[in-house]
Amino acid sequence: MTRAEENYIKTIFHLGGNKAQLISTNAIAEQMETKPSSVTDMAKKLAEKGLLNYIRYQGVSLTDLGSKTALSIVRKHRLWEVFLVKKLDFTWDEVHEVAEQLEHIKSEKLIDKLDELLDFPKYDPHGDPIPTKDGQFLERDKQLLSEMPLNVKGICVGVKDTSATFLKFLDKNAIALGNAIQVLEKEDFDDSLRIQIGDRQMQISNQIATNLYVKKDS
Amino acid sequence: MTRAEENYIKTIFHLGGNKAQLISTNAIAEQMETKPSSVTDMAKKLAEKGLLNYIRYQGVSLTDLGSKTALSIVRKHRLWEVFLVKKLDFTWDEVHEVAEQLEHIKSEKLIDKLDELLDFPKYDPHGDPIPTKDGQFLERDKQLLSEMPLNVKGICVGVKDTSATFLKFLDKNAIALGNAIQVLEKEDFDDSLRIQIGDRQMQISNQIATNLYVKKDS
DNA sequence: ACATATTTTTAGATTTGTCTAAATTTTAAT
DNA sequence: ATTAAAATTTAGACAAATCTAAAAATATGT
Structure with missing residues (x-):
């Protein structure tokens, strides 16, 4: 597999083409910043190789072999x-590019x-699960902070947006994975939230809340 | 720099094109298993970019920029x-490919x-020096075992041939970098050597002796 | 249902790095 | 000094991955 082929397979996986x-x-094309042509x-080439199902004018999905390949790349990443x-x-905003x-x-x-050196980690620095060697993929029971009911205790377990801008914003505001988090109040006007994070309170926009994953504390 | 360009620069460096x-x-072409054409x-392309001096029908050498580039690649490797x-x-026979x-x-x-993680090592697993960040390259004072005088104490510090075959042979015979080594006798007929290695003695062929680097014990 | 807009594919061109075969230059031998 | 051999370069072709522009298929709105 060439590097270009691997990048296509990975992108299709991330766009949900496994299901x-x-x-x-x-x-x-949009995701990869390239042209549809x-x-x-x-797509033709990868279908030929048995990694994709490709239907002209309809789109592509991963075959079993394609999924296996994608999981291996995601695992490595x-x-x-x-x-x-x-x-x-x-820092977690520096790792993606490398x-x-x-x-x-x-x-x-x-x-x-x-x-082994890393002690078989289950999640990456952004809270995304690491597929096992045999392709097991344990998606965590999580939800967006914006969908948490009021006054339910949760723990910050991941981010949806992994851009450096967002991650640096979280750092600046001392919001990190593992932190206790709880929604205290929802503002109807702009859907902003008053939250309890650790022992502090703060106000966050809806855009923040729709990019932070939380797991109910149990 | 593309991968191909980097490989050319590195090969020229290893062939001595810096001096x-x-x-x-x-x-x-022979070294890279490709064609002279x-x-x-x-060569034209890299000369154009200022990395090589190229004289038609004569050959190439690295410019200062080319040397700097080569050292950076060797350092990383x-x-x-x-x-x-x-x-x-x-094991030391597995590392090269990766x-x-x-x-x-x-x-x-x-x-x-x-x-930093590796504690700023000065030599790689085959005893070759690691260039510093600013391109300093400390070649060790070493000589081939075949050129050591009789009964002079030495320490094994490197290998010339880094093929898996040779390295595995050394492992099998418990010859490792850091071992005390000493030539006891030279056989005129086939230039084989009787050596002292640690507390053992063994007979080795000239081919082994011309691929092991030794430093005089001081 | 039909015209129009959008999406997708095709056809042909481009770049990078490679190759083969032919031409050229250098080297070596007598 | 000539000539043969070896090394090197040129010219033209090819595969991979991409692009643009045009053609074809699908989707959308009234």
Whole structure:
């Protein structure tokens, strides 16, 4: 598999193309910042190789082989992210770009040993689950902070938007994964929220609340 | 810099093209298992970019910029080798292939932090020196075992041949970097040597002796 | 249902890095 | 000094991955 092929497979996976749902060439092109015609070419090629189901004018989905491939790439990406944060003191807004490169390194032993060095982490620095070696993918029971009922205790477990801008905003406001979090009040006017975070209270916009994942504290 | 360009620069460096000495396109082609005509094309391109001095029909050498680039790639390659051995329990015959991929990852912070994680190593697992961040390159005072005088105490510090075959042979015979080593007798007939290694004695062929680097014990 | 807008594909071109075969230059031998 | 051999370059072709512009298919609005 070439690097370009791997990037297409990964993108289709992230767009939800594993669940028999068809993803349009336009959606893929937009996500990858390329042209739809390029996507069509690659779709044909990857269908030929048995990684995609491709229906002309309809879109693509991953085959079982394609899903397996995608999970392996996602596993590598997320393990490298953990490595960068845990072993090399990268911040969570710095890891993505480098992991994009590292995820293409080919060596099964490397990834197995890395997994071991990191103590078999289950989640990456953004709270996303790391697929196991055999492709198990444990999505955590989580919901957006914006959908939490009032006065229910939760724990911050992930972010939806992983852009540096958003992550740095969270850092600046001392919001981190693992923090206790709770919605105290919803403002009808702009859907902003008054929240309890640790022992502080603060007001956050709806845009923040729709990009923070919370798990109910049990 | 593309991956292909980096590989050319690195190969020319290893063939000695840094010392104003001209390296032939044939030599480069052979080393890289490619065709001389491909090397010519790339030589023109890299000369255009200011990385090589290229004289038609004569060969190429690295410019200062080219040398700097080469040292940076070699530094990355060797640091990754140390990482693989020290942190992921790779054996010294397994590291090369993976480091060939890792050396192309682009992130200055990654390499600085890796260097720090490994405690700023001076040599890679084969005893080759690791260039510093600013391109300092400390070649160790060493000589081939075959050139050591009789009964002079030495320490094994490196290998010339880094093939898996040779490295595995050394492992099998418990010859490792850091071992005390001493030539006891030279056989005129086939230039084989009787050596003292640690507290054992053994007989080794000239081919082994011309691929092991030793430093005089002082 | 039909015209129009949108999406998707095709056709042909481009860039990078490679190759083969032919031409050119250098080297070596007598 | 010529000539043969070896090394090197040029010219033209190819595969991968991309692009633009035009054509084809699908979706949408009234």
